[in-house]
Amino acid sequence: MNPILKIHEKDNVGTCLRLLEAGEVVHWESFSLIVREEIPQYHKIALADISLHSPIYKYGQIIGLATQKISQGEYVHVHNIESIRGRGDKKEEC
């Protein structure tokens, strides 16, 4: 079984189907990448380099924006992406 699930071709993050360890090289289909840090099961991994403020795609849809530059193989979660919606804390900027 593939260790990473990419749901839609547009996605730049995948879901880890098991815990991935730092330094692991993961191959599936014609794709391979180096895991940069430990990522828990069912959490997300960057499938490509993602620049600051650019959209994160899962299900082929935007699930948020990068709050920092993210490299392929890095762990993607609340520490480096944020919601666009429901942001009362950013109300003045809207």
Add this chain to the structure above:
Amino acid sequence: MKLMGYPRENGTYGIRNHILIIPASVCAVEVANRIAEKIGAVSLPHQHGCCQMGDDFRQTVRTLTGFGCNPNVGAVLVVGLGCEGIQPSQIAEEIKKTGKPVEFITIQACGGTTKTIEQGLSIVSKFAETLATAQKVPFSINHLILGMECGGSDPTSGIVANPAIGIASDQLVSLGGTSILSETTEVIGAEHILAERFPDAAQRSKFLTMVSNVEKRALAVGEDLRGSQPTPGNIQGGLSTIEEKSLGCMHKAGNTAPFIGALAYGETVPTEKPGLYFMDTPGEDIDSITGMVAGGAQLVVFTTGRGTPTGCPIAPVIKITGNPETYYNMEENIDINGGKVMQGDCTLDELGEEIFRKILLVANGAQTKAEKLGHKEFGIYRIGFTF
């Protein structure tokens, strides 16, 4: 499979036959609970019913009335204090229109706790005698209303459990039944996709207004929604944003059925127009399930990534997880292990079929784990203040 249920005078069918004790307000809850306990009936403990206003007041009335009208209820006793905002007679009159036996009493008119319990027990004993002779009859799937819920979500919910429920929902609707997608908060970020499935422009716009109203309410608090939605448990499980949660949540609505309409919280599902509906409920599971059951849902399917024990006082709740570890951790509470799809041991279509078969079995009387454990969670979605 042939469905068997209890026929009601208004043309609906119950898949359970409960005697329901409805406290009109928080002041009558203890007395209502004691009547229910003594005779094996079901009560609805809640904290509301007085000093409410406007839409919030009407929503609470609609919820309590809706539970009384739900086809799974065979007879109703409304217990009030007597002076509360929601008058017990008002709820009883509305429920009486279904044709089922309904009575109301108040603590002030009966003369205190003990006398009210005595009088309540005397009324409910007669209900029990009537219901004891009730016979099930065959009924069409057109009369089956399924509520759909997800709670304690993790990434497996969006990948396995919700899409599998979507398959079961599509099958139910294609056979002429009804299912309800709920949880407006968990539509934020996915509304553009769901909106395309409303053929009726007026209903589509009603749906989009519901979503934007909830987001406005969240924005008015002036803080980041994150931490409330997704919850700390969602985040620990691997969901990072409300958009990600919503895009997983929406899969419960399947792929093929169009949305017929968008209903207010607890609004009665039009039984003459079966199909897929949306209901404006909060992301909080108990309040959301309560709204759908008040609208007439006779049973609920509930996906959970993290695990939850939730039941309902009058409707069976079938629990499904997409996370194999969660299933083994909380097997006592979870009916179906969808984790086998994550492990590659079965397909999504097979899981969808298993859920559909389970829906029919439970409709015909098979007990869910929540029923066996006696889970009866009940919560009314408040949209205003108590004065």
